[in-house]
Amino acid sequence: GKMGIVDKKWADRLMLGFTYSHMYKEIQTGVRQEIVYGEKHRKGHSLMPSLEYSKRGLFIKGLDVALTANYNKNATTNIDTASYKYNWLGDRKLMNSPGEQSNQYSRADNNNWNGTLTVNYRLAKIHMLTFNHVLNTFRRSNTSLLAKMESEDAIAKETHKNISGLSYRLMPSDNWNLSVFGKYYSLYVAGPMATTTNQDDYVRTTRNMNSIGYGAAGTYFILPGLQAKLSYEKAYRLPTIEEMFGDEDLEMGDISIKPESSDNLNFNLSYNRTFGRHSVYMEGGVIYRNTKDYxxxxxxxxSGGKYAAKYINYGKVLTKGYTVSARYGFGNWVSIGGNFTKMDVRDNMKTSISSSAENLAYKERMPNLRYM
Incomplete structure (x- = not known):
């Protein structure tokens, strides 16, 4: 639920929120569909207070501020202690040791802070400066519940992400506008790393990454209702929590995984017209994305017929695609529309990522990705 105030001298909107959720999930299959579980499950709960604040014309005319923040405290318990192996028919047979995937009864305690700040400052009518900052901090501690006495891992998993952006927008007329922007990416990661091939000994390791992205975008009305949009961005995608730390069950993270970097180019044409009570909107666009460290x-x-998912940086990937959408409306009575997207994601590595040998999958589609 949420509660707060609106339309005050010092705040257009101030909201406090609180969310509680409870989760119970039976794990039916592993990372391969032929792997079937009969008793494996997980449960958990989360508490999330939140804050929203916005004010137009804060302190001076033309200065608009928006702030959001939330704290998510959640605990997830993975339970895999059954001594039977199941098939799709529900038949089971006794195993020599407990655990359908791995003998596990553990709790992951996660603490996650998120915040965003957006500041817009409009100078006269044709200039606008925008500053945006996104903050995310995460900490996970794992506790084994198999023994009578709980045993917490000695090394917690932590990450801090910061993305700051500054943009300038020129709006000389209603027919066209131009934006240029820059972004600063910062990533800090800390956690356990195995020192032996048997993964029976760990040390705490840390790493930092800092990168700068940039880009430009513009729009132009070719004819009334017909608008063209063009944008380019040198972008980075920071790894997710699951990609770095896994889910403590079927997904194995990699603390050393690097962010993706890409050169993105987009071009769109849109048409929007109203004829009496009839309205028509159509849009089409093409996408080009050259990605490194995908x-x-x-x-x-x-081993033993058991599998898990893992994440790697796969060299270079080239994406080409297009999107089309259309919508028709009749007054306030009818609105109907649809869209179609095709993304052709291809392997762009001429040689193998682990050697200088020829990559036999060069120019082939990347596996396990939907392209329509």
Missing amino acids: IQRNIADL
């Missing part, structure tokens, strides 16, 4: 999800063989 983050790919693979399947790892853990």
Whole structure:
């Protein structure tokens, strides 16, 4: 629920919120569909207070501020202690040791802070400066509940992400506008890293990454109702929590995984017209994305017929695609529309990522990705 105040001298909107959720999930299959579980499950709960604040014309005319923040405290318990192996028919047979995937009864305690700040400052009518900052901090501690006495891992998993952006927008007329922007990416990661091939000894390791992105975008009305949009961005995608730390069950994270970097080019044409009570909107666009250090999800063989997912940086990937959409409306009575997207994601590595040998999958589609 949310509660707050609106339309005050010092705040257009101030909201406090609180969300509680409870989760119970039966895990029916592993990372491969032929792997079936009968009793494996997880449960958890989360508490999330939140804050929203916005004010137009704060302190001076033309200065608009918006702030959001939330704290998510959640606990997830993974339970995998059954001594039976199941098939799709529900038949089971006794195993030599407990655990359908791995003998596990553990709790992951997660603490996650998120915040965004957006400041717009309009100078006269044709200039606008925008500053945006996104903050995310995360900490996870794992506790084994198999023994009578709880045993917490000695090394917690932590990350801090900061993305700051500054943009300038020129709006000389209603027919066209131009924006240029820059972004600063900062990533800090800390957690356990195995020192032996058997992964029976760990040390705490940390790493930092800082990068700068940039880009430009513009729009232009070719004819009344017909608008063209063109944008370019040198962008970075920071790894997700799951890609770095896994889910403490079927997904194995990699603390050393690097962010994706890409050169993105987009071009769109849109048409919007109203004829009496009839309205028509159509849009089409093309996409070009050249990605390096592409983050790919693979399947790892853990031996004994058991598998888990893992994440790697896969060299270079080239994406080409297009989108089309259309919508028709009749007054306030009818609105109907649809869209179609095709993304052709291809392997762009001429040689293998692990050697200088020829990559036999060069120019082939990347696996396990929808393209329509």
